[in-house]
Amino acid sequence: MAVLGTLVLLALVAVTQIGARRADQASLEQRVHDFTGQLTPRGPYRPPDPAERDAVLGAIAALVPTGPAAGGDTRDAHRVLRDAGFIVEVAQDAAGRGFLLVRSDPSSARSWGLIALPLGRAPRLLVEVPHPNSDYNTENVGLAVLAIVPDAVYIEAGAHRRAADGRADVAHEEDSLFHALAVDLSVRMRLPQLQLHGFGDRDDLDEDVVLGPGDAHPAVRELTDRIEEAGLSVCRSWVQRCPELEGSTNVQGRAAARYGLPFAHVEMSASTRMRPESVARALATLAG
Numbered sequence: 001m002a003v004l005g006t007l008v009l010l011a012l013v014a015v016t017q018i019g020a021r022r023a024d025q026a027s028l029e030q031r032v033h034d035f036t037g038q039l040t041p042r043g044p045y046r047p048p049d050p051a052e053r054d055a056v057l058g059a060i061a062a063l064v065p066t067g068p069a070a071g072g073d074t075r076d077a078h079r080v081l082r083d084a085g086f087i088v089e090v091a092q093d094a095a096g097r098g099f100l101l102v103r104s105d106p107s108s109a110r111s112w113g114l115i116a117l118p119l120g121r122a123p124r125l126l127v128e129v130p131h132p133n134s135d136y137n138t139e140n141v142g143l144a145v146l147a148i149v150p151d152a153v154y155i156e157a158g159a160h161r162r163a164a165d166g167r168a169d170v171a172h173e174e175d176s177l178f179h180a181l182a183v184d185l186s187v188r189m190r191l192p193q194l195q196l197h198g199f200g201d202r203d204d205l206d207e208d209v210v211l212g213p214g215d216a217h218p219a220v221r222e223l224t225d226r227i228e229e230a231g232l233s234v235c236r237s238w239v240q241r242c243p244e245l246e247g248s249t250n251v252q253g254r255a256a257a258r259y260g261l262p263f264a265h266v267e268m269s270a271s272t273r274m275r276p277e278s279v280a281r282a283l284a285t286l287a288g
Helices: 002-024 028-037 050-063 074-083 138-148 177-189 218-229 251-259 270-274 277-287
Strands: 087-092 098-103 114-118 125-129 152-156 193-199 209-212 234-236 263-269
Touching (some): 028 087, 028 152, 050 074, 050 114, 050 177, 125 138, 125 177, 125 277, 138 277, 177 251, 193 251, 218 277, 251 263, 263 270, 263 277
Parallel strands (some): 125 152, 193 263
Antiparallel strands (some): 087 098, 114 152
16 A cells, blocks of 8 residues: 555656646747847847857758758757757647747847747748837737748847847848848748838828838739738838838848849738737738
8 A cells, every 4th residue: 555655646746747847838929929028129139150150050950840951960959059048949839839949048149039940840931020029019920920830930030129239130230140040041941031020100101011122022922912802901112112111121131032032021010910810811821
């Protein structure tokens, strides 16, 4: 009886420990929201040097499903990322689908980003949030797209766009890890990029969404129809004037144009971003 009692006690302890671990494990959505909320204009930031950048790119390449480096020593890739200041963990979305979540420390100058890689699913799309906690709720739109296209890679900047006197504005700085990852993944895997932005109320613009850039890829132009079918109005930057929102100076867009790859620069009104479901399904069609 004593032995049986001991076994029962051990079983109860094990169940309690498992339950505690599950309770401590936040969802992908919660991790993204917690990370985003820590980014402020006064936060620290410096871009990676070339050696740091290349090391992280190589590690991410080793972890992306079906990438040319897939099947390599993933333990080494994890070590490289940890040495670069990243936390590496597995997280599940609200539907229980697994992602490898790689996130930097917003309190560190190496605040380089958050990357969610689908586990066991070859990516079809890059979902990008370059201005978290500045273009408010763009991460919610990104997560809503990810819920529809779980075989996508999600990339979020690791610092507020005004941090380090604006050096952290990854949509306009080619030395950022965000830019390096966007170019490497899109070119190497031929992935379309969906980059999410937001604008406030304006007297000179009535549309819900501004789609760019001005030399938009045919796939991006077709995206306009899907957005309008969702009941939203669109300013097409290739045929209309969409003041200061066309994305013509976006460095990821310029790189995509050089390689002939789809890049959708999506500016959304505040009301649209407050209702991610109103636009997410249309945006998800860029994945093909």
